[in-house]
Amino acid sequence: MKCTQLLVMSSMTILSACKLDDFSEVKNYWPQAGVTYEIFVQSFNDSDGDGIGDLNGVTQKLDYVQELGANAIWFMPIMPSPSYHKYDVTDYKAIHPAYGTMEDFKNLLAEAHKRDIKIVIDLIINHSGSGHPWFEEARKGRDNPYREYYIWAQKDTIAEFINKKVITLDSDNIRQWHDPGNGEDFYYGFFIGGMPDLNYDSKKLRDEIYEIGRFWLEEVGVDGFRLDAAKHIFPDDRPLDNHEFWKEFRAKMEAIKPDVYLVGEVYDKKEIVAPFLPGLPALFNFDFHYTLLEALNTENGMLLAKKQKEILDFYLGITPNFIDATISSNHDQHRLLNELGSDADRYKQASAILLTMPGAPYLYYGEEIGMLGLKPDEHIREPFLWDVSEKDSGRTSWIKPNYTTDATVTPLAIQRNDPASYFNHYKTLISLRNTNPALAIGTLDLPEVEYPETVMAYHRVSSDQEVFVIHNLGKVEVLLDVPVGFEEKLFSLGQTTFAEGKVKLGKNASMVLGR
Template identity: 75%
Template sequence: IADFLNKKVITLDSDNIRQWHDPGFGEDYYYGFFWGGMPDLNFDNPKVREEIYDIGRFWLEEVGVDGFRLDAAKHIFPDDRPADNHEFWKEFRAKMEAIKPDVYLVGEVYDKKEIVAPYLPGLPALFNFDFHYTLLEAMNEGDGMLLPKKQKEILDFYQEITPEFIDATISSNHDQPRLLNELGSDSEKYKQAISILLTMPGAPYLYYGEEIGMKGLKPDEHIREPFLWEEKEKDTGRTSWIEPKYSIDGEVTPLSLQRKDPKSYFNHYKTLISLRNSYPALAIGELVLPEEDFPKSIMAYYRKAGEQEIFVVHNIAKDQVSLELPRGFEDVIFGLGDGINSSGKLTLEGNSSRVYLKK
């Protein structure tokens, strides 16, 4: 028992080094993976599992939700029981699909792909944390093909397990510093990072506030600061549960003003979402890596669905760079920043992107 009580192990999603806690009597201990104020349920007890399934039934049948985002999915049972976690989610999925056959389940398994993959039979959509971290590394190091190659590796890996998986891509979430902070508050890099997210394969998730460029750093409370709907004196919808430190007026432009500005972050998101919804190759197409060699700062990839083929290219560095466009790609359907196509030779300025539709 002492070995369990004194176990000091941290994980990617928790720096808590004590999982068993004394309620104050010095005899019996309770399990709380994240901290003592959050006791874990005992899922070995069939009555506990049935209560969880009944809660799911309530939300699906009586409230009418379409599905669930399932947090900390690998911590149903202690970390030395991963197989039990996998089996629980398969059972959970079966119970929910019996209530609503098209229920949507997306899970958070905060780990590398080899740990994430066995959860796919129970959770058909899983957040891709590798995408988040590789996007940041690529943008900050100017290594263009790092992300497309990593994403292709992940997609191929999951495809071998089940072709029905849904790759839930993210640029940030409620546990990471805000994307704009991670990119040094560089608005050009920020817009380009979103252009990458929304032209890559997967089901992209947008963390609230990213659409207006909210800021935030650890601790977690300051990554979750109140949304800025209006200018402060007019903002009756702004919550007041915390005094914001990063997403404040003067640092972040509220939504009401961004709606009116065609160059705002908000309208940049709208443009890219509309683009993605307009072209099946972007929304559901496969990812194909180019065979050509490009300068280091060029991130390039093809998206294909049926007869539709799209070529996406980003210059993720600050310096101008040139490349030869693949044959047949002349029609620009999206552009970010400055660039010139001269007889098939494309010159892109720093943090500029182009999306081409093949004739």
């Protein structure tokens, strides 16, 4: 493969691309390996000046998403809810009023599809909000027809469990049984009392859920769903029932839309996650996030590569057809730059690893401009900075930011004109991935050669391309031999040299070579 240098982003980041008759044609590998951009509408872009982001604001920024190179958008909840986060839904077939109307959303869909951008929405069906009409009816009494939509127990039967719970990765809520107000009957809510769990032993309830799915796929036209809290549809001691439900859900949705995209949130280790794959063909890889951080913070070069190889091989033992939804951060974790001690070199390398590894990577809004944030959750979901404050008409103001401000984060408008910015770095990497099939859909093969402890190295191999990727996660420069035949430099990050079969990598430097 012969390639020519196409673009010099800065002295620190160089991208080369092959001639058009080789691999430089941009391809859309979604959903198997495309890039999905996660948006919290409330903080993204305000089109009407009320301080709250809205759907028309997102429509205004679709060209930006396209410019970045993302193939799809995942929206955090957009349905009516009393909370800022909107995971306690009160109407499954409507749009939250502050976000706009259903017509606004359908217009957004149409405009996104014109740009070949798919739309995935959060579907929160493990629980409803306590203000949902179903629950308002169910709490009226044991004979109410909606009673069976939720999980109930009498006080004397659960007394010893009321204040007991095993803390899980995705919830630190101690109290799971909640009093609706009469002090006698308690309902189950895994997360909080305002989110009563739905009862999937009820066929009537399941049919309601399938109808909701049909509505969004058929009448509205979304491309798929992100399934919140997918592990908890049935209690954790009924895993087989969970697996069977999701297989049934998938069959129902595919009968409506054969190419529906389903990605599940199963927050656990691979042995627990993998059996969900037959029902949820895409699953978030939380191990990737945590291992990436550990590898960068401890300078353990091969930790992530070996872990990822182990996970992919394990999943292949369950099904040959799965989508590994990799993440470096999302709306439930501290912002990535904070996790890496605000070290710009490690931050850029984190994205270089994410976007050269196998999988279908998710990018949390604002990561591409280096947004900051620490929990509580509101402050990892702060407003996006489009421009300096006096010029930023789209900046939301529903919350006063503690971390992402003009003093701490450079707005997009300025980063666009800086070749060395985070934005141009992310844009370069996504373009690299979208123009090199080995980086998008290639296998992950680990070298047999022993490299220094700080070095992460791997091969990505597709039917018509092979690349060799190497990262130095350490602070000390390393000199390495390159496998025979890899002569074309496709990408480099940091202080690097490449000559006569040897690569020199400085602090948090990376290189991608092709042959």
